[in-house]
Amino acid sequence: MVVDALGRVLIVDDNPTNLAVLGALLENNGYDVLAANSGEMALTIAARERLDIVLLDVMMPGGMDGYESARALHALPRLDTLPILFLSADSTPQSKVRGFQAGGLDYVSKPFQSDELLARLRTHLDLYRLRHHLQDEVDAQTTEIRRLADALQHSYDNCLLLLSLIADYRDLDTGNHTRRIGLYAQRLAELAGMDATYCYYIERAARLHDIGKIIIPDKVLLKPGPLDEAEWEIMCTHAVRGAILLQKYGGTVFTMGAEIAWSHHEHYDGSGYPRGLQAEAIPLSARITALVDTYDALRSRRPYKPAFEHDKAMGVLLSGDGRTMPAHFDPELLALAETHHSLLNEIYDLDAETVRRQDSCDWSDGMQTYEYDASKLAFL
Numbered sequence: 001m002v003v004d005a006l007g008r009v010l011i012v013d014d015n016p017t018n019l020a021v022l023g024a025l026l027e028n029n030g031y032d033v034l035a036a037n038s039g040e041m042a043l044t045i046a047a048r049e050r051l052d053i054v055l056l057d058v059m060m061p062g063g064m065d066g067y068e069s070a071r072a073l074h075a076l077p078r079l080d081t082l083p084i085l086f087l088s089a090d091s092t093p094q095s096k097v098r099g100f101q102a103g104g105l106d107y108v109s110k111p112f113q114s115d116e117l118l119a120r121l122r123t124h125l126d127l128y129r130l131r132h133h134l135q136d137e138v139d140a141q142t143t144e145i146r147r148l149a150d151a152l153q154h155s156y157d158n159c160l161l162l163l164s165l166i167a168d169y170r171d172l173d174t175g176n177h178t179r180r181i182g183l184y185a186q187r188l189a190e191l192a193g194m195d196a197t198y199c200y201y202i203e204r205a206a207r208l209h210d211i212g213k214i215i216i217p218d219k220v221l222l223k224p225g226p227l228d229e230a231e232w233e234i235m236c237t238h239a240v241r242g243a244i245l246l247q248k249y250g251g252t253v254f255t256m257g258a259e260i261a262w263s264h265h266e267h268y269d270g271s272g273y274p275r276g277l278q279a280e281a282i283p284l285s286a287r288i289t290a291l292v293d294t295y296d297a298l299r300s301r302r303p304y305k306p307a308f309e310h311d312k313a314m315g316v317l318l319s320g321d322g323r324t325m326p327a328h329f330d331p332e333l334l335a336l337a338e339t340h341h342s343l344l345n346e347i348y349d350l351d352a353e354t355v356r357r358q359d360s361c362d363w364s365d366g367m368q369t370y371e372y373d374a375s376k377l378a379f380l
Contacts (some may be wrong), residue, residue: 005053005259006030007125012069013087014060019353022055022087029118039064039072046073050081050251053125054216056104058095070143074103081131083124087112100270160204160253163211171188176227177296184292186283191336192288201252202360206289208257209264212242242379267328279330287330291317292325292338292344299348310345 009031009238009340013019016037023033034049038061042054042361054073058066070084086099091109098106107118133250181346185206213221216238220231246254263277270278272290282290298313308316316324318338326334339343 006122006173008032008034008050009055009121010042010045010049010051010104011055012036012039012060012066014038014062015057024089025114025118026121030243031121031327039066039069042069043076044057046076046082046308051079051250053121054082054084055121056084058086058090058099066080067098070099070102070104081128083128085120085124128260147289155203160207163208168308176205177300180296180345180350181209181293184296184344185288185351186338187343187347188288188333188336191340192284192333194284201256202260202285202288204253205256205260206292208242208254209260209289209293210238210242211245212238212240213256215241221321228292236273239249239263243256259283260286260289262286264293266290268330269325269327271348272328283329289335291329291333294328295337295344296325296348310341314341314344334372 006029009026010022011019011022011026011033012035012202015039017039019035023035026033033043034051036045039060042056046054047053051283054070056066056069060066060069061330064072066086066088070086073082076079085106085108086104087110087316088095088099088111096107105124108117108120111132115309145349182203186199186203189202194202216235220227239262243258246261258282262274263282264284264313266272266275267290268279268282268287270276276324295317298308298309298316301307313338317329317334318326320326
């Protein structure tokens with residue numbers, strides 16, 4: 001083996017004289033040379049040795065010819081870009097085309113000029129190494145970009161989490177309400193057949209549904225009893241105020257969050273607020289959030305009611321109690337909630353540590369960009 005060789009070359013030729021002559025030429029010019037007298041032997045060597053380039057004879061009777069050998073070499077693991085130069089006494093255009101189609105980078109006619117062969121060999125080695133150097137640089141930059149993107153996503157998610165928790169901290173009885181709403185909404189959206197990208201965004205956006213409550217005075221928000229008419233009017237403004245707050249910021253999460261904040265108190269039968277929307281006029285994201293928000297409110301202790309057990313909460317959703325009625329909800333979503341009601345119960349029963357683990361998960365794998373129509377909120 002040549003110390004500090006210019007490169008490691010595998011020469012493949014069934015003629016021993018050609019192997020000896022070409023091998024001596026390359027070794028005398030600073031190359032480390034390996035030799036094979038058949039395509040089969042070349043594959044054996046290539047599978048166990050590090051190679052930089054292959055000089056391959058085309059005509060090798062009795063076994064694999066050069067074209068077959070080239071294709072087989074490129075099929076080996078990690079050798080798909082290994083440069084191959086064909087050597088042949090057949091200099092017809094058809095032979096050269098076959099060589100290029102088989103994966104060769106160059107075609108040198110026999111008898112060859114030593115200086116020409118060495119020049120071509122050095123050129124293809126330089127190009128091969130440059131390509132690998134550039135690929136290494138691209139891989140390193142890609143890794144760094146992904147690391148920075150992951151860090152940015154983590155910071156973004158933490159900001160969303162903190163923002164969504166503001167409403168929770170205004171009302172200690174609701175506990176992890178906003179985080180559960182995100183998880184409920186994600187699962188219900190999955191059950192409704194929405195794609196992974198939509199489910200990714202609604203999990204975050206639904207958490208912001210009650211952000212408008214930060215503007216509601218404590219004497220109204222935390223009143224331990226029924227609200228009078230004036231107080232109720234103030235409470236109802238949290239939907240519009242939340243939408244106005246969120247639509248000021250760009251991005252799908254905030255746009256969908258504004259849509260949800262604005263419409264999650266609309267009822268499927270048109271009896272909700274603030275606009276009295278009905279059926280599919282209510283955005284799907286808001287219909288999903290309205291259902292899971294009501295379920296969680298029924299399960300949670302509030303100033304005006306005790307916490308309900310799961311079965312009682314589902315009974316209210318499905319049969320009504322005068323305040324909450326089945327007609328308030330999208331019937332298809334309500335049917336899904338009934339069929340998969342245990343999922344809602346499981347999410348509610350998650351302890352604080354489990355919820356924190358859910359929040360720390362990397363949801364960004366494989367996510368596509370989800371273009372959301374901000375024009376739906378243009379007049380806010």
